Amino acid sequence: MRFRLLGALDVRDATGAVVFVGPRQRAILAALLLRANEVASVGYLADAAWEVLPAKPHSNVRTYISGLRRRLGDGPGSGERLLTRPGGYVLRVAPAELDLTVFEELAGQGERAMLSGDLHRAVQRFEESLGQWRGKPLEGLSVGTPLRAELSRLEERRLTVVERHGEAAIGLGRHEGLIANLRLLVEDYPFRERLWAQLMLALNLAGRQAEALRAFHDARRMLDEELGVDPGPELGELHQRILRGEIEPAPPVSARxxxxxxxxxxxxxxxxxxxxxxxxxxxxxxxxxxxxxxxxxxxxxxxxxxxxxxxxxxxxxxxxxxxxxxxxxxxxxxxxxxxxxxxxxxxxxxxxxxxxxxxxxxxxxxxxxxxxxxxxxxxxxxxxxxxxxxxxxxxxxxxxxxxxxxxxxxxxxxxxxxxxxxxxxxxxxxxxxxxxxxxxxxxxxxxxxLPPLTETDAVELLGEVAGAHRLRSGYDDAVELVRLCDALPLAVRAAGARLAAKPHWPIGQLVFRLSDEHHRLDRLDIGDLTVRARLAASYGSLDATTQRAFCLVSLMESDEFRACAAAPLLEVPVGKATDLLEALVDAQLIEATPARDGIRYRMPVLVRLYAREKAVTMCDATS
CATH class of the missing domain: 3.40.50.300 (P-loop containing nucleotide triphosphate hydrolases)
Incomplete structure (x- = not known):
């Protein structure tokens, strides 16, 4: 599973997003994740989920824990993921499953690289660690006092890594790429003088001395108006060095x-x-x-x-x-x-x-x-x-x-x-x-x-393209629609685009229209989302003999078949039939599955519809 705290709380397993019931359950899960692999006491979990404790906090927490167990399943390796321990609970999480752990590990690698003088690796690791952040931690989730303190600590830790990244990047001469982001950071965190110092230094190294001096005056005015204090000695000394011209602009690194x-x-x-x-x-x-x-x-x-x-x-x-x-x-x-x-x-x-x-x-x-x-x-x-x-x-x-x-x-x-x-x-x-x-x-x-999408993911994709609100009143029709599309992402997108172009259609209307196999490929062509053109490109890459086999195999009565069943239709020995079928497997036009009685082949529905179109064309050309 993947647990993400550094932004809105998000949990995903192999089938997609895991849905949790209500903000209390999400808050308790967040508190467990912040104490991952450690005992989280019942008192801590209750304080994390409620501003005012309920009459029976232990009972309430136990109810939410029971619901979490059903949704989280087994932990890394084997065994339960959410364990009961004396005084509380332990959520078992592998290091790579939790974005917070990944963030700390990568940031630690960056620090070690800085200490060893490897600025290139330091910048890389700091950027990877900051890439784990998608927004404010647990954004949008109402939590109790203990979690608010934890979230403040995480935000402070992030800013420290941002500053260390800035130091390493400036050391590598990448100052110009920092300027835009530093301007945003000093707006959001105007009291962090180290960010102001990095902005001034980056501007001066880029040959923009006047802007660097202006940044100092902006910082000084803000500190005076908001706090009634002057900039600290580090910022003041940097200002004087820029005035005296002691920091030379870096030459551009460029060659053709x-x-x-x-x-x-x-x-x-x-x-x-x-x-x-x-x-x-x-x-x-x-x-x-x-x-x-x-x-x-x-x-x-x-x-x-x-x-x-x-x-x-x-x-x-x-x-x-x-x-x-x-x-x-x-x-x-x-x-x-x-x-x-x-x-x-x-x-x-x-x-x-x-x-x-x-x-x-x-x-x-x-x-x-x-x-x-x-x-x-x-x-x-x-x-x-x-x-x-x-x-x-x-x-x-x-x-x-x-x-x-x-x-x-x-x-x-x-x-x-x-x-x-x-x-x-x-x-x-x-x-x-x-x-x-x-x-x-x-x-x-x-x-x-890559296999076709799972049913859940294909329905989610349909909702993303056509509008998620349409799934609420037509989920069963959406499931049938992605089945008609073979859960092929291109086909699902085309179907979603057609629904988006017809906001007055219920999903069932398109299901009805796609049920007509003779026109299904026509109705899955919209703009540059064209299933038929992609299949035509695959067909065009085949030699004439394999093209003929492709057309004939589409006429098989059974969805699954073995080479010995296809050989009479192809009018070739079984060995040659196997070679032709394997060429179609290599071209990703049919699927092969091992079975007890030998290898079984299957042609996906949309591919079969296209192959039958070509079979008709082939017969017309022959006659």
Missing amino acids: ILVGAAPDDGRTAVTGGGRRGVPSATASDPAPSQLPPDIGDFVGREPELRQVIDRLTHEDDTMVLPVAVLSGQRGIGKTTLAVHVAHRLRCHYPDGQLYLDLGGSGSVPRDARSLLTQLLRSLGIVVSDPAVDLADLSGLFRAGLAGRRVLIVLDDAVRAEQVRPLLPGDARCGVIITSQSRLTDLPATVRVR
Whole structure:
């Protein structure tokens, strides 16, 4: 499970959000989480949930504990999660399950890195720890006095980490990136002089001395008007040093590297190193950030999300490049998950995030050379010499990433040979690849095949797109609707978009219209949400023999079948039928499941509807 306190209280298990009854139960759960793996006394829990204690607090607490047990299930490992102990209760929580524990662990790693002088790692760890915060702790929950004191302590701890992060980032020369956030912080916490000092220092290092001095005057005026005091000695001394010009502005760190003909715009062409076109040293541009926007209605995928994030943030001594391959049928949400993960990991890869569409859905996938040229431009390296070969381009790309923590998202790959030249050599980088194929011939540290959404998540997604209020009066219809969509995220989104465009329709109206199999795919096409186009791209990637098998298999009477049953229809021996069916499995157009009597195959409903359309076209062409 995942417990989150650093923001609105949120608990999720493998099926989605866990719902708790009433604010008292939530307050008691929050109090238990703040004392996770320790005995929380009944008195403490009662004081946390009630401003004025009820007549029988022990009985009331026991009732809420009983309800929590039913909702929380088993704990980490095995056994009950919520235990009764003399004088109180213990909530068993694994370290990675609670955002507060993760925050403290990462902040501690940042402090240790600061003490050892590793500012780069310190900034990274501080940013990861602060990334656990989604708002004020337990935002929106009414709690008693003990919890309010705990929440004040947590907020103070967060601000301390914010300040330490600022110190490390300024030490690395990243002052300009801090200024906007520091301005917001001094508005929210105007009495924290260290934040004012960091704002002044960052402004001065950015060559904005007048603004730095203005910030000091703003701080002095605010302290005088609100508290009747002058700024402390640290702030005053910094003010004097800026006035005397003792803090020199930092020079901008920027360079453009060109390979080939000398530029005519004042930039310098740099070549050298052991191989032609590979510079022996490069300066870095500002960190590139090319990720598409994250979606606000991301739902589910918690096991897959954790699997990929854990692999891409795991550090060991093997120095193996972390590569995550996400595979699955078209429309299953591979790109959505990859982009969502990448946004979650921006703090872990502070030197940039690169995104490339490899064109697997198009008629002609992009070649590695054009992709490398685009990646190099993202790093400020312009290749103008067409004679530079692919190996040199790949080496130049790896040289540009040396010593940097950059996350690369390679979306819609077709084959391993398309991807290999795009992989960095530095294990501090990370790579997420999406592909219809599993790319088993490519080295990967984690492979995740995405299944359709669970019924609960698919209904939640439908509500996010169409409006959650529509689920209240039509939940059963919503369940049937996502079934008709095969719980395929693209299809569910298309159905939700059609409902959103028809606010006067009940959900049952669309269920009725989608029940007509002959027009279901037509009604799941809206704007760029088109199921048929995605299936057509998969079909177009097949050779003629496999296309014929795809069409014929859709005519099988049984939902599940073995190769020996499909062979007569395909008019081939069983061995050849197996090869054709496995080619369709590899193309994510049918599913294979081991069974006692051999491997059984199944074609999802939406795929079958499309295959039957193509079967009719094939028959017409033959006749």
